[in-house]
Amino acid sequence: MALLPLLGKTLLCFVVLNTAASKRNNEEGDGNQFFGLAIGFVIIAGGYAGGDVSGACFNPAVAFGLDFSSINSGMSWSFAWTGFEIFGAGLAALAFRCLRPEDFSTVELATYEPSLPVKLASEFLGTFMLVLTVGLNVVLGSASTAWSAAAALMCMIYALGDVSGAHFNPAVSLAVKLRGKCSWTEFGSYIPVQLLAGASAGAIVSLFHKIGAGKDTAHFLQPGKGHSMLEASIVEMVFTFVLCYVVLATATTAKPESQLTKQNFYFGLAIASCVTAGGFAGGAVSGGELNPAVSTGLSVASSIYSPEGATIHGSTIVNLLQLATFEFLGGLLAVMMFYVTHPTELEKEAAWYSCYAAEFLGTFVLVFTVVCNVLAGDANWSPTSIACSLMVMIYATGGVSGGHLNPAVTFAIALATGDWSLKTAGYWASQLAGGIAAGFAACSLYTDVANVEVKEPYHTSHALMAELIYTAMLAFTVLSVAVSKRNNPASDGNNFYALAIGWVIIAGGYAVGGVSGAAFNPAVAIGLDVSSYSKGVGMGFLWGLFELLGAVVAVALFRVIRVPRQEDYLDAPPRDDYEPPLLVKLLSEFLGVFMLVLTVGLNLANDSPATAWSAAAALMCMIYSLGDVSGAHFNPAVTMAVVASGRKLCSTAEGVAYAATQLLAGTAAGIAYSVYHAAGPKYHGPNTRLRLRV
Structure with a gap:
C-alpha cells in the first residue's frame, strides 16, 4: 500500500x-x-x-x-x-x-x-x-x-x-x-x-x-x-x-517566572x-x-x-x-x-485547600492507573502506562502542590528541608485518601481486586529490599531534579523534572515488578491493600514502611552528594562557582553506575520484556539527577571519550578514578542482582549464570 x-x-x-x-x-x-x-x-x-x-x-x-x-x-x-x-x-x-x-x-x-x-x-x-x-x-x-x-x-x-x-x-x-x-x-x-x-x-x-x-x-x-x-x-x-x-x-x-524561555x-x-x-x-x-x-x-x-x-x-x-x-x-x-x-x-x-486537592487528585489518578493496569494484566506496557500517569500529574499539579503524590516523597522532602509543618501531615492524608479511593473505584470495574503480594518464587525479603532500593532511587531523583538548587536556580528552573521522576517507574517497574509489584509509594501499596481487603490487609503497610526507609536512604545520599560545602542548604545563597570535590564526583559515578547495572541485571534475572527500555530510563533519570555533579558519565568508554576530547572537562587522573569507580560499581551491582537471580525464575542450579554471549 x-x-x-x-x-x-x-x-x-x-x-x-x-x-x-x-x-x-x-x-x-x-x-x-x-x-x-x-x-x-x-x-x-x-x-x-x-x-x-x-x-x-x-x-x-x-x-x-x-x-x-x-x-x-x-x-x-x-x-x-x-x-x-x-x-x-x-x-x-x-x-x-x-x-x-x-x-x-x-x-x-x-x-x-x-x-x-x-x-x-x-x-x-x-x-x-x-x-x-x-x-x-x-x-x-x-x-x-x-x-x-x-x-x-x-x-x-x-x-x-x-x-x-x-x-x-x-x-x-x-x-x-x-x-x-x-x-x-x-x-x-x-x-x-x-x-x-x-x-x-x-x-x-x-x-x-x-x-x-x-x-x-x-x-x-x-x-x-x-x-x-x-x-x-x-x-x-x-x-x-x-x-x-x-x-x-x-x-x-x-509560564513560571523562573523559566527564561518562552x-x-x-x-x-x-x-x-x-x-x-x-x-x-x-x-x-x-x-x-x-x-x-x-x-x-x-x-x-x-x-x-x-x-x-x-x-x-x-x-x-x-x-x-x-x-x-x-x-x-x-x-x-x-x-x-x-x-x-x-x-x-x-x-x-x-x-488553602488547593494543594491538598491537587495531591488527592494526582494520587487518585496514579493509583487508578496502577490498579487498571494490574487487573488488565499487560506486563509489556504496564510500567510505561503507570510512569506516564505519574509524569503527567506531576506536570499538572507541580505548580500547585509540588506534585509529590507519594508519602515517601513528602517524607524525603521534609527530611531534606527540615519543613515539618502541618502541610506535611495534610499531604500524607490527601495522598493516602486518594490512593484508597482510587483502589476501590478501579476495583469496582473488575470482578477481581489488585492486592499487594510477593511474586513467586521470591521471598518477602527480596520484595521489601526491591521496594526500598527503587523508592530510594525515586526520592533521590525528586530531590535532585526538583529540590536541588543547581538544577533549579531561581532565575531558570528546569523543564525535565517530571520526566526524570516518572521514568524511575519504567526503570524499576520492569526490573522488580515481578518481585514486589513495584509500588514505590505507600499510597499505592496501602491503596491496593485496603481496596483488596477480601484477600487480607497488612502487606501494603509493610511495603509502605520499607518505602519510607527508602526515602531516608535517599535523603542521606542527597546530603552527602549535594550538601558538602553548603551547596544545597536551602537557607544558603546560590553558588555559581561551586565545584563538587572529587570524592563527591566519584560517589555520584558509583551511584549512577550501580543503579544502571542493577536495573539491567534485574531485568535479565526476571526475564523482563523491556530490558533496554528499562535500562534507558534508569540511565536517563540518573543523568538528570547527577549530571551537574560528576558529568554523569556512568561508563568508562564515555569517560575515556571525554578525557580524549581535549575539552578539559575531565583530567586524566580524574578519568582514571572515574573508570575505576565505575567498574567497582558495576561489580557491586552484579553481586546485588545475583541474589535475585539465585532466587528467581531463571535460576536452575549453581551453574546457571547471566552471561555475556553472542
Whole structure:
C-alpha cells in the first residue's frame, strides 16, 4: 500500500518544517527544545501503525539501504517507495505554506493571530492523523496502539500548538472553551471539523481493514470482554478527564517566572502521555479512545467494513453516543477540578485547600492507573502506562502542590528541608485518601481486586529490599531534579523534572515488578491493600514502611552528594562557582553506575520484556539527577571519550578514578542482582549464570 509511505513521509516532513523551521516555534535567540522529540516520535506513530504494511521506511535512504542489502532478491520497491516519499515531502511543504502564511510574509510575529480557516485546517489535519494512527493500529493488530497514538498526538501538538491550540479532540475543545481560552466561534467550528476529520480517517482505515491480514476480525466500538457499557463509559470519562485536566494545567496556564524561555518543552509530552497512560490502563475495558473524534472514526470504519457475521454489543450509534457523552462529561469535570486546584489562574486568591486537592487528585489518578493496569494484566506496557500517569500529574499539579503524590516523597522532602509543618501531615492524608479511593473505584470495574503480594518464587525479603532500593532511587531523583538548587536556580528552573521522576517507574517497574509489584509509594501499596481487603490487609503497610526507609536512604545520599560545602542548604545563597570535590564526583559515578547495572541485571534475572527500555530510563533519570555533579558519565568508554576530547572537562587522573569507580560499581551491582537471580525464575542450579554471549 503506497498510501502509507506517502502519508508517513508527509507527516514526518510536516513535523520537521513546523518544529525546526517555522519562525514562531523558533524565535530568534529562543529556539525550542522539543523539535527532536517531535520528529523522532513520528517514527513511533507511523512505525507501529503501518510497519506491517509498508515497512515504515519514511526515508529514501532507508528504503534504498534495505533494497541494496537484499539485492539478490531483486530491486524495485525502493524506487517506488522513494517516489511516494518525495511526493509526500511535497505535500508537507504545501501544507506548511498553507498553515504557516506568517513565515512567508512581513507580518509582526509577536502579534500574529492565525485566521479561522487556518485554525480549522490545523484541527482537521491533526485530528485526521491521530485517528488514522489509532485506526491502523487497531485493524492491523498492533499491541502498541496507545503508544503509537500518543506519539502521533505529541508530534502534531508540537507542530500545530501555536496555530490552533492543537485540541484535536472535541472534549478538549469543550474544556478549553469553559476555561475561557477559546472563543464561541472557534468552539462551534472546531468540533464539527474534528468529527469530520475523524470520520474521514475512519473511512480510510476501513480500506486497510478490508484487505489486511486481520480482515476476519471485527473491531467494533464496544466494551471489552467481561465488561459492561457502563464500565467502559466510566473508564472513558476518567481518562478523558485526566487528558483535559492536563491540557488545562500545562497548555493554558502562565509560564513560571523562573523559566527564561518562552518555549514550553513539556506540554506536548504531558498531554500525549495521557493517551499512553489511559490507553493501556483502560484499553481492556473501553478501548481507550478518550476522544469523541476517535470514537467517531472507529465507528465509521466498522460501519463501512466488518467481517460477515460479526455482531456488536448493542449498536454502533448508541455506543458512540454513550461513550462520547461520557468523554464530554470528563472534559466538563476537568474544568471544575481545574477551578479548585488553580484558582490563581482565574485571577482569584490562592485557596488553602488547593494543594491538598491537587495531591488527592494526582494520587487518585496514579493509583487508578496502577490498579487498571494490574487487573488488565499487560506486563509489556504496564510500567510505561503507570510512569506516564505519574509524569503527567506531576506536570499538572507541580505548580500547585509540588506534585509529590507519594508519602515517601513528602517524607524525603521534609527530611531534606527540615519543613515539618502541618502541610506535611495534610499531604500524607490527601495522598493516602486518594490512593484508597482510587483502589476501590478501579476495583469496582473488575470482578477481581489488585492486592499487594510477593511474586513467586521470591521471598518477602527480596520484595521489601526491591521496594526500598527503587523508592530510594525515586526520592533521590525528586530531590535532585526538583529540590536541588543547581538544577533549579531561581532565575531558570528546569523543564525535565517530571520526566526524570516518572521514568524511575519504567526503570524499576520492569526490573522488580515481578518481585514486589513495584509500588514505590505507600499510597499505592496501602491503596491496593485496603481496596483488596477480601484477600487480607497488612502487606501494603509493610511495603509502605520499607518505602519510607527508602526515602531516608535517599535523603542521606542527597546530603552527602549535594550538601558538602553548603551547596544545597536551602537557607544558603546560590553558588555559581561551586565545584563538587572529587570524592563527591566519584560517589555520584558509583551511584549512577550501580543503579544502571542493577536495573539491567534485574531485568535479565526476571526475564523482563523491556530490558533496554528499562535500562534507558534508569540511565536517563540518573543523568538528570547527577549530571551537574560528576558529568554523569556512568561508563568508562564515555569517560575515556571525554578525557580524549581535549575539552578539559575531565583530567586524566580524574578519568582514571572515574573508570575505576565505575567498574567497582558495576561489580557491586552484579553481586546485588545475583541474589535475585539465585532466587528467581531463571535460576536452575549453581551453574546457571547471566552471561555475556553472542
